[in-house]
Amino acid sequence: MTNLILDFRIALRSLFQHRRRTFFLVAAIAGVTGLLVLLNALSTGVSETMIRAATTLSSGHVNVGGFFKVTSSQSGPVVTEFAKVAKVVEANVPELEHWVHRGRGWAKIIADSGSTQAGVTGIDIKNEPDFKRVISVVSGRIDDLAERNTIMLFESQVERLKVKVGDAVTLSAQTNRGAANTVDCRVVAIAKDMGLMSKFGTFVPIETTRGLYQLRPDTTGVIQLYLKPQFVSESAAVAGRLRIALERAGYALMDSDASPFWMKFQTVNREDWTGQKLDVTTWEDEVSFLTWTLKVISVLKVVLLTILIAIVITGIMNTMWIAIRERTREIGTLRAIGMQRGGVLRMFLFESFQMGLLGTLAGALAGTAIALAVNAARIQVPLSVQLFLMSDRLHLSIHVSALTQAVVMITGITTLAALYPSYRAARLPPVSAMSHFG
Amino acid sequence: MTHIVSVQQVFKNYTLGTFVVPALRGVSLDVEEGEFLAIAGPSGSGKTTLLNLIGCVDTPTKGLVRIAGNATETMSERQLTRLRLHTIGFIFQSFNLVPVLSVFQNIELPLLLQRSATTKERRARVEALLDRVGIREYASHRPSELSGGQRQRVAIARALVTRPKLVLADEPTANLDSVTGTNILDLMKELNRTEKTTFIFSTHDARVWSYASSVVRLADGQIVDRVTAEEAVRAGGVPGQPSPRAT
Numbered sequence: 131m132t133n134l135i136l137d138f139r140i141a142l143r144s145l146f147q148h149r150r151r152t153f154f155l156v157a158a159i160a161g162v163t164g165l166l167v168l169l170n171a172l173s174t175g176v177s178e179t180m181i182r183a184a185t186t187l188s189s190g191h192v193n194v195g196g197f198f199k200v201t202s203s204q205s206g207p208v209v210t211e212f213a214k215v216a217k218v219v220e221a222n223v224p225e226l227e228h229w230v231h232r233g234r235g236w237a238k239i240i241a242d243s244g245s246t247q248a249g250v251t252g253i254d255i256k257n258e259p260d261f262k263r264v265i266s267v268v269s270g271r272i273d274d275l276a277e278r279n280t281i282m283l284f285e286s287q288v289e290r291l292k293v294k295v296g297d298a299v300t301l302s303a304q305t306n307r308g309a310a311n312t313v314d315c316r317v318v319a320i321a322k323d324m325g326l327m328s329k330f331g332t333f334v335p336i337e338t339t340r341g342l343y344q345l346r347p348d349t350t351g352v353i354q355l356y357l358k359p360q361f362v363s364e365s366a367a368v369a370g371r372l373r374i375a376l377e378r379a380g381y382a383l384m385d386s387d388a389s390p391f392w393m394k395f396q397t398v399n400r401e402d403w404t405g406q407k408l409d410v411t412t413w414e415d416e417v418s419f420l421t422w423t424l425k426v427i428s429v430l431k432v433v434l435l436t437i438l439i440a441i442v443i444t445g446i447m448n449t450m451w452i453a454i455r456e457r458t459r460e461i462g463t464l465r466a467i468g469m470q471r472g473g474v475l476r477m478f479l480f481e482s483f484q485m486g487l488l489g490t491l492a493g494a495l496a497g498t499a500i501a502l503a504v505n506a507a508r509i510q511v512p513l514s515v516q517l518f519l520m521s522d523r524l525h526l527s528i529h530v531s532a533l534t535q536a537v538v539m540i541t542g543i544t545t546l547a548a549l550y551p552s553y554r555a556a557r558l559p560p561v562s563a564m565s566h567f568g
Numbered sequence: 569m570t571h572i573v574s575v576q577q578v579f580k581n582y583t584l585g586t587f588v589v590p591a592l593r594g595v596s597l598d599v600e601e602g603e604f605l606a607i608a609g610p611s612g613s614g615k616t617t618l619l620n621l622i623g624c625v626d627t628p629t630k631g632l633v634r635i636a637g638n639a640t641e642t643m644s645e646r647q648l649t650r651l652r653l654h655t656i657g658f659i660f661q662s663f664n665l666v667p668v669l670s671v672f673q674n675i676e677l678p679l680l681l682q683r684s685a686t687t688k689e690r691r692a693r694v695e696a697l698l699d700r701v702g703i704r705e706y707a708s709h710r711p712s713e714l715s716g717g718q719r720q721r722v723a724i725a726r727a728l729v730t731r732p733k734l735v736l737a738d739e740p741t742a743n744l745d746s747v748t749g750t751n752i753l754d755l756m757k758e759l760n761r762t763e764k765t766t767f768i769f770s771t772h773d774a775r776v777w778s779y780a781s782s783v784v785r786l787a788d789g790q791i792v793d794r795v796t797a798e799e800a801v802r803a804g805g806v807p808g809q810p811s812p813r814a815t
Contacts, residue, residue, distance in 0.1 A: 133680060133681065133683060136677070136680045136681075139669075139673075140666065140668060140669065143668035143669070144668050146668075147667070147668050459662075459664065460664075460666060460667070462625075462664075463658075463660070463664040463665075463666070464666070464677075465625070465649070466623065466625050466652060466658050466664075467652065467653070467657075467658055467677065467678050467681070467726070468649055468650070468652050468653025468654070468678055468681045468682070469649070469681055470646060470649050471645070471646075471649075473681070559625075559626070560625040560626075561620050561625045561626040564625070564660070564664070
């Protein structure tokens with residue numbers, strides 16, 4: 131132990147003696163770590179925003195949806211006798227925190243000054259406390275969605291339709307039997323945009339979707355399962371298990387397809403079957419058309435980090451070679467007076483480790499400070515970026531685990547980068563090391 | 569008397585490109601415990617090479633080197649390092665102190681490498697040596713803050729701190745002025761007498777021969793003779809060297 135402390139002490143003092151060189155290298159390591167922390171914060175922030183938006187607007191962590199076909203070419207997003215399905219869900223998903231059911235549909239929204247196409251989601255606002263918490267209402271009252279034939283629109287839709295709270299709009303859609311139907315709704319709330327998904331989504335009471343599509347009261351569009359926070363990352367496994375449970379309970383299930391429900395109509399309509407088929411999906415499936423954003427950030431992160439880490443490795447190796455050349459006589463002396471090769475190896479590895487640790491800690495702190503400052507500044511992002519970030523503001527999410535991971539990873543890399551130079555230093559014959567000049 | 573050092577028919581060649589340069593040519597030497605032996609000779613005569621072989625920091629091309637009963641040719645690198653740590657102390661011409669450690673820490677270093685002494689024992693031994701070499705007040709100084717003579721005293725204390733059987737000093741006075749050099753030799757001699765530590769030092773300075781119990785004179789990689797200090801001074805140096813001026 132005392133030997134380790136000695137090696138550690140010599141390494142630390144050597145770094146201090148070469149302050150200028152140490153400072154530049156530590157700064158470079160800090161820069162790379164800070165960038166990694168920020169990129170992680172960005173991708174985590176986007177991911178969290180995406181999960182929040184997706185699981186608020188159009189999906190649970192796991193969904194049991196499905197299609198009902200009156201004829202083989204005419205399908206609707208309907209789950210019949212949903213209470214029975216929910217019982218199977220409750221019995222087979224211990225990770226479940228709560229579930230809600232929502233109506234699904236697609237309709238034309240017609241106002242006096244314009245019209246737009248949008249998804250129509252039927253909700254029971256009294257049973258959706260999370261929805262009320264996440265949606266930011268700029269005008270009207272979200273609780274009024276409890277009244278029949280009301281509608282909540284998003285700001286961008288209101289701009290297109292040129293309506294305000296209290297105005298009437300007409301929803302026009304085709305029922306599952308192919309008949310045209312309309313429902314008049316009163317605008318009761320206008321919500322702040324939540325990225326791409328809010329451009330094409332509106333919310334009405336679930337009775338309104340049933341009325342619009344002429345469905346029975348025991349039907350719904352989808353059962354959305356919300357898992358306990360610690361199980362959210364296991365959504366896919368839960369979905370897989372639920373599929374088996376539903377099949378065992380006698381339900382017909384669609385083949386697994388990682389796409390949102392509205393992209394499945396064409397496939398379903400081509401298939402030769404009638405009646406009910408259930409479809410189990412995760413939130414990632416329902417927003418799979420958007421998750422490329424995360425993939426792009428991840429690829430960008432990997433490419434940038436690979437380049438920067440290569441630079442750091444080169445810097446560390448060069449610095450170690452210089453340090454070893456400068457201290458060759460010292461190495462020879464230490465070996466002569468009885469330091470084993472392992473001691474020399476440890477000494478230089480400690481030096482690199484200390485630089486790495488110092489740099490990564492500084493970088494992690496700086497990255498965290500920048501991320502907190504960005505969040506505090508509530509930076510508004512351009513509309514085109516909003517679509518993909520699913521938020522109107524830039525949100526960077528810092529987690530202690532991600533910070534620890536960054537510190538451990540970069541410190542590990544910088545230490546390993548010194549391994550070969552340190553090994554070579556340890557292998558120097560004492561006699562030639564002691565007679566080294568330069 | 570026991571031989572602390574026994575060198576038998578040792579050859580050492582260095583290769584410079586395609587040339588093979590012989591540094592030692594069939595050297596044999598026995599050193600008894602408690603001796604204060606000088607290895608004398610002009611530059612290039614093989615003094616440092618011989619000390620390196622005795623110090624186990626280099627290996628002979630041919631021949632046997634036995635240190636404190638250990639046949640070094642059969643020992644691994646690890647064993648040789650342990651032998652150096654426990655049996656041999658080194659004093660270098662350029663002091664070779666660790667620049668980032670204080671005087672105290674430099675002296676303590678071999679004890680830490682040995683891992684045998686407690687903190688208290690280490691402190692006691694280092695402080696005793698600091699007193700002995702007269703640099704107690706510089707214990708917390710860095711080597712760069714000391715004069716050449718003070719640095720060499722630190723090096724002597726470091727060499728002695730493990731109570732080695734053998735101390736090797738390569739031109740210990742070469743970088744010192746004559747007064748400081750004399751003081752250092754007085755100190756080494758006193759430690760040799762009181763601690764019974766064997767000292768072998770190389771020098772090309774004939775003024776320091778008088779301190780030695782015997783002088784081995786080298787020329788062109790071979791031992792010319794082994795004489796007492798008085799005989800060496802009287803003989804007028806080694807081949808190729810001007811006559812010494814006795815001090």
